[in-house]
Structures are given as C-alpha cells and as structure tokens.
Amino acid sequence: MKSLIIESLKPHLEPMVLLRSNQKPEGALQPLPDKYVCIMSFYAQVAAKGKTAVFDRETYGCSGARAGLGFGSAYGDEMGGYDTFAAFFSKGLKEAKDKEKYKEIANKVNPHVRRKLIKGERFHTSRKKAYKWLTKDLPIYDFPEKYVILKPLKDLKENEIPQSVIFNVNPLQLTALMTLAGSIREGINDTVTPQGAACQMIGAYVFHEAESDNPRAVLGMIDLAARKNIKGILPNDTLTYAVPWKLFLDLEEEAKEGIFKSPLWLDIVE
Template identity: 65%
Template sequence: MESTIVTKLKPELNTLVLLKSNTKPENALQIKTGKYFCIMSLFAQSVIKGKTILFDRNTYGCPGACAGLGFGTAYDKAMGGYETFATFFSKGLESAEEPEKYRAFAEKMPSGVKQKLIEGERFHCSKQKAYKWISKDLPLFDFPEEYRILKPLKELKDGEVAESVIFTVNPIQLTTLITLTGSIREGVNETITPQGAACQMIGNFVFKEGESNNPKAVLGLLDLAARHTVQNILPDDVLTYAVPWKLFLALEKEAEDGIFSSPLWKNLQ
C-alpha cells in the first residue's frame, strides 16, 4: 500500500502494520515455540530491515505480548500468576506478601531475571495497583484468528485491513503526526500514553481505541524494559505512534492538503 503520510513525512524507518490472519505468510521470521523473548527486538528488525514477523499462540514471546497481540492473557497462569506479576511489576521482594516463598521462586530463575524479580521493575507504586492493572485495567482481546503478522505498511495487500498502523519517528516527525491527528479529531488530547509494555502500545491499547467512534492515537516505546531491548538497534530519540485503521484512513485523507502543505512543515525540511 502506498501511503500519503509516509510519502510526505519521509520517515527513516519503516512504517509497520499489525494484522490478524488465518493465512501463514511465506519467509516470515518466527521465534521458537515456547521461547521467552521480548518481541520488540523483532519489531526493531521489521522497522529497520522490513522483515515480516509471525506470531501465534505458542510463539508470542512473553505474557506481556500475549496480551499485546490479542491472544488473551497469560498473566493469570505464567510465572506464578497474578500474584507474582503484581509483586514483580511493583517493588519486588519488599512488596511480596510471602517474602520467603517469593525469594525461593526468584532463586530458581536465571541470574538476570532473578535480580529483576527481587528488586522489582517498579512500574507501579504498590502491589495492589499492579494487581489491578493486570487483572482489570489492561484491555484484553482474544481474537480467533490463528496468526498475528507484523510487516511494513508498503507490503499491505489489497483487501487486507490492519488492526494497528505503527509509525516509528523522531521528535519533529512525531510533532507533525500529533498535529495531523489533532487537526481532525474532536476535542483535545488526541494521543494517549498508557502505562504498559511497548508491544501493548502498538497492539491491544490500539485495538481498544479502534472500538471507539472517535479513536485516539497511542504513543509508545515508553517502556524501559523494551528500550533496553532495542537500545543497540533503534535510535534513542524515536518513539512509536500507533493508530487504529479507521483513524489511519482519516489521517491519510487529511494528509493530502493538511499540515504537510503548511509553510511550518516546509520550513522544517
């Protein structure tokens, strides 16, 4: 698919789409079954090299990506379930209701994982808040399609509809996309910045916005764990800007004679 936005924005990195399908694409990268893995490293390969990435219910990488890709949730069963994740996402051992049991669980893990479990990722100020986030606040989807496909927008075929269109952009490009979105949306605050994993900021948070009659864009790569994963692959000054399909189509139309025709944009080129 040719995109007016991409043509005028000229991002250095590939704009991607995330879609669901029952058809397995040829020559797609896919991690090994059951392997624990941060899928943002695969995302980075698609952004830089234009690779097509394939996921299914056995190759989604980690519990965060299970939710992010619309395969339901694994937070309730993986790694000790909600209790362990709520402790891990808050302050680790000092948040644990049964410290010795939690420490014994952590001791069985590889050294890097063990240290994070003990200290906690500290994404939430308390175990109670973290528990509410994973069990109630996080939007969950369990789409019936077998596969999730991540690939460049330019490779989207006629008839294919993406769930999420993902721009990976620098600050000037991001400013322009936010301006473009604000120019067509009613009200203010056209972009959300959810607390979550980077894969969720291009996936399930975007799916949720896609259900709205007035969907917002989702700003992403705001996950320190993912930033560590992609630090030596992607520039430090890029963020993701993901939009549901119907918002993307509206932005495409406005891009023809909107902000890209402004002297403000032209003067920055």
Template identity: 80%
Template sequence: MKSIIVEALKPNFETVAILRSNEKPEGAIQPLPGKYTCIMPFFAQVAAKGKTAVFDRETYGCSGAKAGLGFGSAYGEEMGGYDTFSAFFSKGLDSAKDKEKYKEIAENTNAHLRRKLLKGERYQTSREKAYKWMTKDLPVYNFTEKYVILKPLKDVTADETPHSIIFAVNPIQLTALITLAGSIREGINDTITPQGAACQMIGAYVFHESESSNPRAVLGMLDLAARKHVRGILPDDILTYAVPWKLFLALEEEAKEGVFKSPIWLDLFE
C-alpha cells in the same frame, strides 16, 4: 500500499502494519516456541530491515506480549500468577505477599530475570495497584485468528486490511503526526500515553481505541525494558505512534491538504 503520510514524513524506518490471519506468511521471523523473550526486537527488525514477523499462541515471547498481541492474558497463569506479577511490577521481594514462595520462584529463573524479580520493575507503586492494572486497566483480547503479523505497510496488498498502523518516528515526525491527528479530532487529548509494555502500546491499547467511534492514537516505546532490547536496532529518539485502521484512513485523507502543505512544516526543511 502507498501512504501520503509516509511520503511526507520520509521516515528512516518502515511504517508497520498489524494484521490478524489464519495463514502464516512465508519467510517470516518468529520467536521460538516456549522461549521467554521480548518481541519488540522483532518489531524493530520489521521497521529497520523490512522483515515480516509472525506470532501465535506458542510464540508470543513473554506474558506481557500475550496480552499485547491479543492472545488473552497469562498474568494469572504463568510464573506464580497474579501474586508474582503484582510484586514484580512493583517493588519486587519487598512487595511480595508470600516472600518465601516469591524468592523461590525468582531463584529458579535466569540471572537477568532473577535480578528484576527480586528488585521489582517498579512500574507500579504497590502490589495492589499492579494487580488492578493487570485485571482492570489493561484491555485484554483473545482474537479467534491464529496469527498476528507485523509487516511493512508498503508490503500490504490490496486484499489485506490491517488492524492498525505503527509509525516509528523521531520527535519532528511525531510532532507532525500529533498535529495531523489534532486537526481532525474534536476536543483535546488526541494521543494517549498509557502505562504498560511497549508491545501493548502497539497492540492491546490500540485494539481498544479501535472500538471507539472517535479513536485516538497511542504513543509508544515508553517502556524502559523494551528500550534495552531494541537499542542495537532503533535509536533512543525513536518512538512509536500507533493508530487504528479507521483513524489511519482519516489521517491519510487530511494529509492531502493538511499540515504537510503548511509553511510551518515546509520551513523545517529549507
């Protein structure tokens, strides 16, 4: 599938489409069943190397990605449930409701995860706020389709309809996209920057926006943990800009005669 926006941006990385399907694409990369891992390196390989990645309910990587990909939520079920994750996302052992139980869970993990569990990721100021984020703030979906697929937009065929589109862009390209979105949407706050995991910034939060009559884009890769995992593939100045399919089509239409035809864009490349 060709894109006017992509042709104008000339990004160094592939623009990525998210699709849901009951058919598994051949030759796709996929996490191992039951293996605890970050899925953002899989996204990075799609963007940087043009691969296709696929995930299902046995290969979603980690608890955050289960929610991010639309396979439900594991926060209440895995690794001690909400009590563990509430402390993990805040101040670690210091925030734990049952410190002895929490410490026992931490001691039974690998060294890298143990360190994070004991110190806490500190994304939330308190156990209570972390619990509210998991149970109230984060949009959770459990789609009926078996697979979630990430593939380069250029490889999307005419009989496929993506759920959303993800641009991997530098600050100049991001500026153009935010300008483009602002040119067609009423009001302000055309792009949201929600707290959460990087996979949720290309998944769950975008799924939520797709339900709106006036959907917004979601700025992503604002997750320090994911940054470490993709650092060997994506440069530090690359952010994701994810848009629901409906918004992508509107942006494509405006791109024909919009900001990319403006001297303010063209002057950047003279």
C-alpha cells in the same frame, strides 16, 4: 500500499502494520516455541530492515506480549499468577504477598530475570496498583485467528485490513503526526500514553481505541524493558505512534490538504 503521510514524513524506519491472520507468511521471523524473549527485538528487525515477523499462541515471547498481541492473558497463569506479576511490576520482593513463595519462583529463573524479580521493575508504586492494572486497566483480547503478523506498511495487500498502523518516528515526525491527529479530532487529548509494555502500545491499547467512535493514537516505546531490547538496532530517539485502521484512513485523507501543506512544515523540511 502508498501513503501520503509517509511521502511527507520521509521516515528512515519502516512504517508497519499489525494484523491478524490464519495464514502464516513464508520466511517470516518467529520466536522459538515457549522461548522467553522480548518480541520488540523482532519488531526492530521489521522497522529497520523491512522484515516480516509472525507470532502465535506458542511463540508470543513473554506474558506481556501475549496480552499485547491479542492472544488472551497469561498473567493469571504463568510465574505464580497475578500476585507474582503485581510484585514484579512494582517493588519486587518487598511487595510480594507471599515472600517465601516469591523467592522460590525467583530462584528458578535465569539470573537476569531473577534480579528484576527481586528488585522489581517499578512500573507501579505498589503491588495493589499493579494488581489493578493487570486485572482492570489493561484491555485483554483473545482473537480467534491463529497468527499475528508484523510487516511493513508498503507490503500490505489490497484485501488486508490491519488492526494497527505503526509509525516509527523521531520528535519532529511525532510533532507532525500529533498535529495532524489534533486537526481532525474533536476535543483534546488526541494521543494516549498508557503505562504498559511496548508491544501493548502497538497492540492491545490500539485494539481498545478501535472500539471507539472517535479513536485516538497511542504513543509508545515508552517502556524501558523494550528500550533495552531494541538498543543498537533502532535509534534512541525512536517512538511509536500507532493508530487503528479507521483513524489511519482519516489521517491519510487530511494529509492531502493538512499540516504537510502548511508553511510551518515546509519551512522546516525544505
């Protein structure tokens, strides 16, 4: 589809959509079944090369992506359950509830994951805080559709309604989008920056905002784990700016006469 926002931003990377479907697109990139992988490497291929990627309940890559894509939560079932993940996302072995069990789990995984398990990813200051994020703060969805598809916005068909529209932006483009969103929303805090995985920032957190009468955009790619997996494919200054479909349509309408017509924007781009 055509977009006034894209015509104004002229981004080097593909704006994308995330949508649910019971039909699998032909020729799409897809992780191997039950293969541990960060799906943001697939995301990067869509953004940089205009590919299409597809995921299902056997090919979601990792526990974080299962929650991010709307396939339910694996945090309570995989790798020892919530207690393991709570230590993993905080300070590692030193925060483990059962240190011997935690070491047994760490010894069964590959050296790269083992190192992170022992040291901890340190996204949370304590096991208690990480446990609360896992069980209370992160919105969890389990949609009935079989597939979740990532593809360029330009390839969106007329009868398709995505759950998330994702802009891949540099700081200047982000400034314009945040200004555009702020111009139509009441109040302040027009963009949220949640703690979590990069895939959750284009998925679960956007799904949550879509339930609001006044949805906000979700600023993403603020996940160091994902940064490691997109390095060399996407520029280091790339951030994601993901919005529910309703908000995207409102932003498109305002783009006709909004910030992109301002001398402030025109002086910069011209």
